[in-house]
Amino acid sequence: MCYPRPDYGIIKYVQLTEESHQEFTPYWKELEFTAWMVIIFYAGVFPGILIALLVHEHRAIVDERETPITRATGFMHRHFRPQFWYFVVVHIGRKLFLTGYAIVFSLDKPGSLLQLVWALNVAISVMAIEVQVRPFRRLVDCYSSLISSLAIIFTLTMCTVLRCSALVEDLRESDVQESLWKFLEFDLGQVSATDDH
Numbered sequence: 001m002c003y004p005r006p007d008y009g010i011i012k013y014v015q016l017t018e019e020s021h022q023e024f025t026p027y028w029k030e031l032e033f034t035a036w037m038v039i040i041f042y043a044g045v046f047p048g049i050l051i052a053l054l055v056h057e058h059r060a061i062v063d064e065r066e067t068p069i070t071r072a073t074g075f076m077h078r079h080f081r082p083q084f085w086y087f088v089v090v091h092i093g094r095k096l097f098l099t100g101y102a103i104v105f106s107l108d109k110p111g112s113l114l115q116l117v118w119a120l121n122v123a124i125s126v127m128a129i130e131v132q133v134r135p136f137r138r139l140v141d142c143y144s145s146l147i148s149s150l151a152i153i154f155t156l157t158m159c160t161v162l163r164c165s166a167l168v169e170d171l172r173e174s175d176v177q178e179s180l181w182k183f184l185e186f187d188l189g190q191v192s193a194t195d196d197h
Helices: 005-010 026-056 058-062 068-072 087-099 113-133 139-173 178-184 188-196
Strands: 013-016 021-024
Touching (some): 058 068, 113 139
Antiparallel strands (some): 013 021
């Protein structure tokens, strides 16, 4: 593999051919530690503090009383109807899952079909909840959120289709038994004809 000179330091590991094992580079270990600290703080501690503040002041938010904390956390709840003060937690959860936590599924195969399917399930579930409860104060915010959710679902669906087609191409290039191909390329007309009998 060839890397541009500035990227030499971020190579994950070096293949040692003599001893036939891999050794992590020291700079990669430093970067990995820093990355985990950023992830823990940004995706765990920081949202946790904001959610704790919301939970602490939820009575004031529902009663629409202004306090210093409700004023400071207004960016999280003022767009929602008071009884849905917690809905920002659903949005934060969806964003964190789609941008990071979906990687937990199939860690050994990044970009796997399982990761895409889980992400698609979460995106569809959140959109369905939003459509059902209509948490936003303004109608324009409801439509904006719906359009955003549909765009996410469309993107994930296209990624799933592309991933499936890549898997099928991999199967075509490998030695797969003829019976499996007959199963994969069945004739829909034959299936509907057998259903009628």
